[in-house]
Amino acid sequence: MTIHPKSGHGNRAHSERNLLLRALSPTDYAEVIEHAVTVPLRLKLDLVEPGEPIRYLWFPQSGMLSVVNDMRDGKTTIEVGVIGRDGVAGLALFHGHKTQPLRIMVQVAGEAKRLPAEAFETVIEQAPSLRSVLHTYTLAVFNQAGQQTACNRLHSLEQRCAKWLLTTHDHMDSEELPLTQELLAIMLGVRRPGVTVAAQALQDAGLISYRRGRISITDRLGLEKIACECYGRIRDDYESLFSDSAPRAGAGSRWKVAQPV
Numbered sequence: 001m002t003i004h005p006k007s008g009h010g011n012r013a014h015s016e017r018n019l020l021l022r023a024l025s026p027t028d029y030a031e032v033i034e035h036a037v038t039v040p041l042r043l044k045l046d047l048v049e050p051g052e053p054i055r056y057l058w059f060p061q062s063g064m065l066s067v068v069n070d071m072r073d074g075k076t077t078i079e080v081g082v083i084g085r086d087g088v089a090g091l092a093l094f095h096g097h098k099t100q101p102l103r104i105m106v107q108v109a110g111e112a113k114r115l116p117a118e119a120f121e122t123v124i125e126q127a128p129s130l131r132s133v134l135h136t137y138t139l140a141v142f143n144q145a146g147q148q149t150a151c152n153r154l155h156s157l158e159q160r161c162a163k164w165l166l167t168t169h170d171h172m173d174s175e176e177l178p179l180t181q182e183l184l185a186i187m188l189g190v191r192r193p194g195v196t197v198a199a200q201a202l203q204d205a206g207l208i209s210y211r212r213g214r215i216s217i218t219d220r221l222g223l224e225k226i227a228c229e230c231y232g233r234i235r236d237d238y239e240s241l242f243s244d245s246a247p248r249a250g251a252g253s254r255w256k257v258a259q260p261v
Contacts, residue, residue: 018059018113019086020133023242028127035119041065041106047089048104054097056114057090063110064171065089066187068103078189081144082107084171086238087137093117094124094134107187108168108178140238147230147237152189155228160188161198162227165208169217170235176216202226 016022021029041047041063048054050070058065060083067081080102083089089112092100098117115123124130151160164187168177181199185192199215202208207223209216217223224231 017061017085018088020088020137021059021113023129023133024127025129028123028129031123031127032115032130033113035123036113036115038111039114041110041112043106043109045106046103047106048100048102050101050103051099053099053117054090054093055117057088057093057117057120058104059088059113059115060085060171061111061113062171062173063106063112064108064168066105066107068105068186070103077186079187080148081141082167086171087141088134090117091134091138091141093120094138107183108172136241140241143237143241144234147234151228151230155230157188157190157194158198158201159226159228161195162202162207162223163231164188165202165215165217166220166223166227166231167234169220175218176214178213179215180213181210 016029021032024032036059038061041058041060047056047058047065062085065083066079067083069078069080071077083104089104092098124134151163155163161184164184165177165179168179169175181192181195184199185195188195199208199210202223203210205222205226207217207219207226209218
């Protein structure tokens with residue numbers, strides 16, 4: 001399903017793919033774009049590293065990022081959040097912090113508009129709609145983290161796997177997802193054999209098909225029935241927050257972005 005923006009700002013609204021940028025006023029958008037460049041997001045690239053200075057904000061245009069917590073044993077990595085074209089990486093800068101404790105990596109390759117930290121610090125003082133959008137997005141991130149904590153504690157691996165596949169699908173332009181079972185295991189915080197069993201159950205049910213490095217969703221409605229409630233709650237919360245915020249901050253829907261024209 002493709003949802004077009006509720007309000008637009010000329011041709012720019014149709015060509016911009018990041019929902020936060022789409023929500024800006026024309027003046028504020030132009031201010032951001034003056035300093036931003038479009039760059040590739042290479043698979044497994046670390047955009048933000050724990051304790052290191054945040055050099056850029058990244059507004060994904062395609063692909064998907066994971067916010068991950070690396071345990072001290074050096075062997076365990078747990079995904080605690082995702083960032084797609086409905087968000088931004090480097091949000092700590094907005095709250096006055098030069099570093100953050102969690103790593104942000106590229107989970108699915110794509111592109112992003114990259115804004116230097118120095119430019120952001122100047123632009124944010126001159127762009128009221130950008131401040132409004134980032135305040136609202138911060139609430140969405142907090143809510144997502146809380147829901148993710150409950151999800152990891154209460155729901156089965158099969159349910160969480162279905163939720164994760166749906167979330168990834170929402171940020172892609174294809175029914176085929178470039179995902180390996182190894183990556184799924186890392187993102188779900190489980191051993192690979194567990195993911196193999198869960199993926200096989202979903203395939204046996206006719207909901208997905210899997211071949212090495214690729215997962216295709218063959219029955220999205222069926223997958224939504226299998227997924228835990230967290231998928232819908234995170235989606236609905238995001239859309240509710242932005243529809244209730246300032247008028248320009250409701251310029252899009254998280255889940256299926258209109259294609260550029």
